[in-house]
Amino acid sequence: MVVDRLNGWLRRIPVWAVYLALSLPPPILLYMGLTGGLGVEPIEALEHELGERGLQLLIVGLAITPMRRYLGLNLIKFRRAIGVMTFVYISLHLLVWLVLDVQILNEIWADILKRPYITIGMLAFVLMIPLAATSNNWSVRRLGSKWRTLHKLVYGIAILGALHFVLLVKGFQIEPLIYMAIILGLLALRFPKKRRRVVA
């Protein structure tokens, strides 16, 4: 079957290759930003690129379980790499916002408190910290069953991330709503199956 062949092929890809591939875009984007490749307003372009790619990686991470469950496609061994790199992208997105975009310390603080889309984005980032910090074998062993519960935080993080995007755009725009729909869809796929399992 196609899926089996695909799984066999995926088994041969080392995890470090995923880390490497996902590490390339940020420095390339930075270089483009410095040399005019991101247009006449590179700060906004870099910030948005990193944020959107972070959100896309979050979606890839959330798709791994449903893909295995419904399609038999096994990407589990890459899940940690994708999760850690999501955190890296969102951290860089935040760093660009702090250092290159807002720049001024009291404006940063005012933005976090007063602008709902920034409050929500910030909250999502803070919630990612414990997940990134426990994305290692030692923590998995140490936390046992609590580790799984803790990492369910990613469901809330994904919704907050999409909401951050929905709220920040002006006018009624479709793109952020598509992200939100995909995330809600991927989360919805997890719950009915569990119930069916209990019945079976």
Place this chain on the structure above:
Amino acid sequence: MAYRWESDLTDDDVTPLSSFINRRQIMAGMAGMGLGAIAGPVGAAAGLDPNTWEEITSYNNFYEFGTSKQDPAKYAHQMTTSPWKVTIDGMVDRPGEYSFSDIMSKMKIEKRIYRFRCVETWSMVVPWNGFELADLLNMVGVKSGAKYVSFETLLRPSEMPGTRYNVLAWPYVEGLRLDEAMNPLTIMATGIYNKPIPNQNGAPLRLVVPWKYGYKSIKSIVKITLTDIQPPTSWGRYSTNEYGFYSNVNPEVNHPRWSQASEKRIGGGLLARKMPTLMFNGYEKEVAAMYKGMDLGKYH
């Protein structure tokens, strides 16, 4: 004779056409040095070097062509701008359809180098060509009793891919109080850098109100109506508390989405420093009197 606004900038402050056309072919650092040398000390001291043609025409908000800043430059060429007619109606002595060429033959085209401040906190300096809106309104004759001017942008979905989605309620509309419309600073721009205004910047004619946030300066105008009631504005309809009728640039009145205290001048690259935003975008001397006694926080 009516008071004519005099620019504090001269032709010497404008980046020559050859310099910004060649800019892409020259290394970034070289171009910076060259521009600095050509722009001269006057522009540099005033901090008002106009942005390049490329900057002004490749980074635009014109949601009729899409919501990304690059969409207008990509898609606006689809818009037919000739022939072009502007309907002028409402409380005027000579209502009717005026062709663009007819208007141009009667108007005095001037150069105006203005700061342009977007509510999204970026800014540019644009060397516009155009005529005073007051001259156009005097041409059609404003009836006594008229208090406001409303404007409408072209709505032609076959040429405007962005209007297939209701990002805003189309057509785009804007409005000014009559005294604002008659202010010598208020122009209808028809050119940039002495060239016809590109479609993405609002061809063939657009409003420019330099002391207000950019969305007030409505593009590609097809209708102007004189009225005695405050007209609706597109962004105001979308969110009244975010986008007030006046929308004067004011560093002290924050927008719910953005602090308006400072701004980023386009062209500074990835490491651009922010600069403080000026009251009425630096045109306080010319316009503040119109708002005397008004609570600018309430009437934002």
